[in-house]
Amino acid sequence: MTAPLGKDLLALEPLTPEQIRLILDTAGPFKEISERAIKKVPTLRGSTIVNLFFEASTRTRVSFEFAEKRLSADTVNVTASGSSVSKGETLVDTARNLEAMRIDMVVIRHSASGAAHFLAERIESNVINAGDGTHEHPTQGLLDLLTLRDHFGTLEGKRVCICGDVLHSRVARSNIWGLKKLGAEVGVCGPRSLLPNAVAELGVQVFDRIEAAIEWAEALNVLRLQLERMQGGYIPSLREYNRVFGVTRERLERAPRDLLILHPGPMNRGVEIDSDVADGPHSVILEQVTNGVAVRMAVLYLLAGGPPELAEAAKGGADRESGIGNREPLGGNRERGTGKR
Amino acid sequence: MSGNREPMSGNGEPGRENRAALGRVVLRGGRVIDPSQRIDATGDLVLGDGKIDSFETAAGAKYGDDVRVVDCSGLVVSPGFIDVHCHLREPGREDVETIATGARAAAVGGFTAVCAMPNTQPVTDNQAAVGFVLRQGQAASAARVHPIGAISLGQEGRALAEFGEMVGAGAVAVSDDGRPVASAHLMRTALEYARTFGIPVADHCEEPTLATGGAMNEGIVSARLGLKGIPAEAEEIMVIRDILLARRTGGHVHLCHMSTKGSVELIRWGKERGIRVTAEACPHHLSLTEDEVNGYNTNAKMNPPLRTADDVEAIREAVRDGTIDLVATDHAPHHYDEKEREFADAPNGIVGLETALAVVMKWLVKPGIIDLPTLIDRMSVSPASTFKLPGGSLRRGSVADVTVFDPGREWKVDPARFASKGRNSPYAGHTLQGVVMCTIVGGRIVHQAAG
Numbered sequence: 154m155t156a157p158l159g160k161d162l163l164a165l166e167p168l169t170p171e172q173i174r175l176i177l178d179t180a181g182p183f184k185e186i187s188e189r190a191i192k193k194v195p196t197l198r199g200s201t202i203v204n205l206f207f208e209a210s211t212r213t214r215v216s217f218e219f220a221e222k223r224l225s226a227d228t229v230n231v232t233a234s235g236s237s238v239s240k241g242e243t244l245v246d247t248a249r250n251l252e253a254m255r256i257d258m259v260v261i262r263h264s265a266s267g268a269a270h271f272l273a274e275r276i277e278s279n280v281i282n283a284g285d286g287t288h289e290h291p292t293q294g295l296l297d298l299l300t301l302r303d304h305f306g307t308l309e310g311k312r313v314c315i316c317g318d319v320l321h322s323r324v325a326r327s328n329i330w331g332l333k334k335l336g337a338e339v340g341v342c343g344p345r346s347l348l349p350n351a352v353a354e355l356g357v358q359v360f361d362r363i364e365a366a367i368e369w370a371e372a373l374n375v376l377r378l379q380l381e382r383m384q385g386g387y388i389p390s391l392r393e394y395n396r397v398f399g400v401t402r403e404r405l406e407r408a409p410r411d412l413l414i415l416h417p418g419p420m421n422r423g424v425e426i427d428s429d430v431a432d433g434p435h436s437v438i439l440e441q442v443t444n445g446v447a448v449r450m451a452v453l454y455l456l457a458g459g460p461p462e463l464a465e466a467a468k469g470g471a472d473r474e475s476g477i478g479n480r481e482p483l484g485g486n487r488e489r490g491t492g493k494r
Numbered sequence: 495m496s497g498n499r500e501p502m503s504g505n506g507e508p509g510r511e512n513r514a515a516l517g518r519v520v521l522r523g524g525r526v527i528d529p530s531q532r533i534d535a536t537g538d539l540v541l542g543d544g545k546i547d548s549f550e551t552a553a554g555a556k557y558g559d560d561v562r563v564v565d566c567s568g569l570v571v572s573p574g575f576i577d578v579h580c581h582l583r584e585p586g587r588e589d590v591e592t593i594a595t596g597a598r599a600a601a602v603g604g605f606t607a608v609c610a611m612p613n614t615q616p617v618t619d620n621q622a623a624v625g626f627v628l629r630q631g632q633a634a635s636a637a638r639v640h641p642i643g644a645i646s647l648g649q650e651g652r653a654l655a656e657f658g659e660m661v662g663a664g665a666v667a668v669s670d671d672g673r674p675v676a677s678a679h680l681m682r683t684a685l686e687y688a689r690t691f692g693i694p695v696a697d698h699c700e701e702p703t704l705a706t707g708g709a710m711n712e713g714i715v716s717a718r719l720g721l722k723g724i725p726a727e728a729e730e731i732m733v734i735r736d737i738l739l740a741r742r743t744g745g746h747v748h749l750c751h752m753s754t755k756g757s758v759e760l761i762r763w764g765k766e767r768g769i770r771v772t773a774e775a776c777p778h779h780l781s782l783t784e785d786e787v788n789g790y791n792t793n794a795k796m797n798p799p800l801r802t803a804d805d806v807e808a809i810r811e812a813v814r815d816g817t818i819d820l821v822a823t824d825h826a827p828h829h830y831d832e833k834e835r836e837f838a839d840a841p842n843g844i845v846g847l848e849t850a851l852a853v854v855m856k857w858l859v860k861p862g863i864i865d866l867p868t869l870i871d872r873m874s875v876s877p878a879s880t881f882k883l884p885g886g887s888l889r890r891g892s893v894a895d896v897t898v899f900d901p902g903r904e905w906k907v908d909p910a911r912f913a914s915k916g917r918n919s920p921y922a923g924h925t926l927q928g929v930v931m932c933t934i935v936g937g938r939i940v941h942q943a944a945g
Contacts, residue, residue: 166718245834265836266720267790286838288720323720349717350725 156458161273161280164289165330173334177299179451179464180444186223187446197226197457200257205247206283207233207263212418212442213283213293217260220449226258244268245275252276258456261285266323279456287321292452293417294327296445298335300437301372303444304413308332314340314366315357316400317376317425318347320387324417328374329355342366343376343398346387363398367405372413375400375426391424401427411435418442518542519937520557521898524566528573529871530887539571541894544937548890564939566898569931572870573888574606574895576877579671579696579750579774579822580847582608582639584630585623586615591827591915593630593639596847599825599914600637601941603847604930606895607638607885608825612649613672619644621659628664636940637933638895640666640883645684645695649673654683661691666881669696671750676702678735685745694748694772694881699732699757700724700798709838711784711799719787721837724799726754733757737764737771748880749773751824753798755808762817772880774822775809777846777853778920782806786920792833792840793920796826810857813872814864820876823850827916845909845916852926855901860927866901894937903929 157175158168165173186192202221206214214230221228231251244263251259258279261269266286273280284290298308305311313332319325319341332339333356341348342360352359360366367373378394388394405412414426414436422428431438454464521539526549528534537551557563582596593610600608610627612618618627624641631639643660647653649670657668668688675681675697684695705728710716712723733749737760740747752758752773764771778796783803786794794800812818826843833840854873858864864872874897878886885895904927909917933941 243831243834244836263836265838267837270790271836286720287722326718326720350712350723351714351717354714355717 156456157461158452158455160456161269161282162291162452162456163269163273163280163282165291165294165327165334166289168334170334173295173298173331175461176295176448176451176455177302179455179461180295180299180447182465183450183454184444184447186450187219187443192223193225194223195225196454196459197221197224200226200457201255202226202228202258202260202453203251203256204228204230204283205251205259205261206231207261207268208284210262210284212445213262216442216445217281217283217449219446220453223446224450224453226453244271248272248276252278258453281452281456284323286323288323289327290323290417291327292445292449293324294331295452296441296448297324297328297374297415297417298331299444299448300415300441301337301413302335303440304437305371307336309336311337311372312340312370313337313372313374314342314360314370315374315376316342316363316366316398318379319343319352319376320347320349321379322376324374325376329357340366340369344388344394363400364404364407367400367408367412370412371410372415373400374415374417377417377419378421378425380421391421395424399425399427400430402429402433405430405435413437415441518547518557518561519894519934519939520561520563521566521571521896521932522563524569524571524898526571526888527867527870528888529867530573530875531889533888534867539888539896541896541934541937544894546888546890546892546894549888564898564932566931569898569900570866571888572897572899573874573878573886573892574897574933574935575604575851575873576881576883576885577605577608577823577825577847577850578667578748578820578877578881579776580608580610580825581613581672581827581843582610582627583827584614585626589915590829593627594634594636595913595915596825596827597631597634597636597639598941599845599847599912601933601935602913602930603849604851604897604899604933605637605847606897606933606935607640607883608847609640609642609666609881611669611671612642612644613670617644617647617649618642619647619649619655619660621656621663624660624663624665636935638884638935640664640881642667642669642671642696644668645670645675646680651676651680654680654687657687657691657693661693665693666883667694667696667748669698669750671696671698674698674700674702674732678739681736682739682743685739685743685747689743689745692882694746696748696750697732697736698750699729699736699752701728701731704728704731708799709795710787711801713784713802715784715787719790721787724797726756726801726805729754729798730756730760733760737761737769740764740771741767741769744770746770746772751776751779751798751822752809752812752818753779753801753805755805758808758812758817761812765817772819773817774820775813775818776822776824777850778844779809780806780813780821781853781857782920787837790837791920792835792837793844793918793922795837795840795842796824796844797842810863813858814868819872819880821850821854821872822877823847825914825916827914828918830917833918844918844920845912845914847914848912849907849919849921849926851899851930852905852928853921855928856926859901894934896934897930898932898934900929900931902927905929
């Protein structure tokens, strides 16, 4: 059997709607594991996973680590500071060294667009993109889709607007592809200086005013204003940004319907989103975080070659005889990609 | 002008046929195409004493035993190709390319002369450095190497380099290529000052505040890949600036590696007004689009970047109608490791000397956009006249710089077989059309293909 997702998860753009639905459907059973007293199943026992983080991250790294540990994988965290990377080692050398230690998977976060792709072409281990530059953050996109689907039942025909710094946002790209593939209508709203020049060619509606976006949408995914990427002076001030584009209670109250509010975190309260919205009744921001662990468990499981139809069984305890618990630790049936050299 | 040098004084490669060199050579029975004389006829081209001697169209002419006869039947005999834009990396990065390996790669690609850009380490911005490049070129004994001097000291965009002394030492043009001339004042002064010496000022058109940090063309592909884009306007703003400054000063501006449709329109505007503007296009901008970057392919990363299909079409048309005067390679070798990295961090540039003819054949001649005489004009006659270099003609008495090629033969690009040290080619694995069979510089055969 070949893995249903192929060797790697690098982006949502190349996935089929069926593959995305498969991940979301697989995440369902895994959600329940995190609700138990003993949050552990033996599914990935014997697998070794490296979390390779070249960029600071708390939420994503912890979420991946929980997902790995709850599946009983052995994990190692490598961060850019305190590693050979800070001594000038190249990405490809870092990767080859890790692979020489016979690892099964790499979860990579990197500031360069395409870094995960680069790694995946050069090593045989499965590669999961945990955010590459301003390209994609596929597991974030998946957890957003799962959260929206939980509330709406389906994404078909739903109107979702992504608000803020789309230009620099990998979350935005993963959301746009994922939502469109599942049949949603996608809008984007932000100052034009923070939207890609070719944004309309991405197949989305563009809203210049947040009021119009709120009137149109059924859900808002409010992006973090990437303060660290703002050196180029794309907007005059945070104060004006909040006044013109901030998602505030007053603006939401004028909407013709209640809007679901998502935010990938970490939030700049009082900039892109006001606290009473973030903490309000329609905010699903913490559900996103919970879903993040389940979605990442699903991705790990599917990339490791776990048969989708056995995901339900895989969540059983160590006593349950599933195909997963007994599979060969290194997944000899995994589809190997185009590893070179 | 310090043209008409005879630099072929160095030793040849061991094992190569050199003895017949300065004797008489007959290129027999080829299709001789020389746009400088509007010749396109089958016959024998006779070379002697390093010069073009005669062209015999009568079949079956007899030659003495001391004459070396090269059978050219079925092949095209052309004035040698001239590349006015390449990076030979010496001094400074001899690990990546040397003048010798670059000149040899040029010969393999059918170039009998190349112009070496001055962005070396240290920068070629003075007469001693120009003399060094010239001497290394002579020692290489392959294609002629003409140095280009820097516009500004250290290419820092501030103080003018000594054009007069550099020209005296053999420089054929000035350029800060690799870096834009950000200051309009400096560009104006360079154009004025260069008039004294009759040399073109070759500019790398890039408005730096728009292009900074960019890794590819700005458009839908950059939006999808999350890479910072370089808008077409970064080039076009400088194109029109340079054209206007050429109008103001009467200087000759040569615009390097044009990549956008807008640039073509602006050059056309300038030429219609009689402004002294010439322009070049690179084989990659005539053949590939930004789609090559998909998958973060660093061998598709160069500056200016690959653009859209519309741009490629406009550049092709401009080469056809002469708005763009000539084809130049922007040959830019890099070390394997340097390209083997994250896209945004990888250096710009690809090698081009050994694929230029075959790329132009495949993408312009084969589809019927240009014919062979036009190709030869854009790769030989026009570069020679634009930069006032020897060659570019098969007229009797011209230097015997000749390229013989098989226009129909297909081959598969294998960068491991390049004579250049560089392997960074976006055409690896492509099947191209057109093989250089023989390259002759000053009457001496410096390259001959097997088979």
